[in-house]
Amino acid sequence: MGDIQRKDFIVSAVATLSAFALVLGSLNIYARANEPMYKSPALLPLLVSVALLGVSLILLVKSFRSGGLVARVKETGEWLSILIRAPFARNTLAGLIVMAIYVFLLLPRLPFWVSSIAFLIAIFALLRAGKWWAMVTLSGGLVGAIYLLFSIVLRAPLP
Numbered sequence: 001m002g003d004i005q006r007k008d009f010i011v012s013a014v015a016t017l018s019a020f021a022l023v024l025g026s027l028n029i030y031a032r033a034n035e036p037m038y039k040s041p042a043l044l045p046l047l048v049s050v051a052l053l054g055v056s057l058i059l060l061v062k063s064f065r066s067g068g069l070v071a072r073v074k075e076t077g078e079w080l081s082i083l084i085r086a087p088f089a090r091n092t093l094a095g096l097i098v099m100a101i102y103v104f105l106l107l108p109r110l111p112f113w114v115s116s117i118a119f120l121i122a123i124f125a126l127l128r129a130g131k132w133w134a135m136v137t138l139s140g141g142l143v144g145a146i147y148l149l150f151s152i153v154l155r156a157p158l159p
Contacts, residue, residue, distance in 0.1 A: 006079060008063035009072040015056035022049035091126065098122045112158045116143045 026049055030042035037043055063072055083089050098119065106115035120139035129135055150156045 005063045005065065005067070006072060006075040008059055010076055010079075012056045012060035012063055015052060016060055019049050019053035019056055023053060025049075094126055095123065098126060107159055113143050113147055116146070 022045065026042045026046035029045065030037060030040045033040045033042060035041075037046075102115060102119040102122075106118060109115075110118075117136075117139045120142060121135050124130070124135035124139065125132075130138075147158065150158055
């Protein structure tokens, strides 16, 4: 039973924090829209985020059964210490870091094709997808095909 409650605790804690951020974001939209709430583009996101906040708080409280908050925090800490040592967790974290670098650093500062080729090479290298020349060739080919399809054929602007 403790395993289910630990998972409920983790999911509900993340959902509660996310829902709270969404409520704040919705209120920010409402403030900037300068419209009554019933006409505001913030109405639906606010309703959905308040509903998410409510159900995630209910799940959070239910996860405290048999042991309370202290037991759930201790179990979660033990689980995280095991997870951190797992190789797949390190690879996942490295992949998320590569994606964050691509989205927040490379795309805003470099042309689409340069940042995308660098991103694909980094991901292929992280996954140990093959020889370096194959990764470079495949990355260039994929980005070239995307550029050809979207910019030339469909005339859609790329970032």
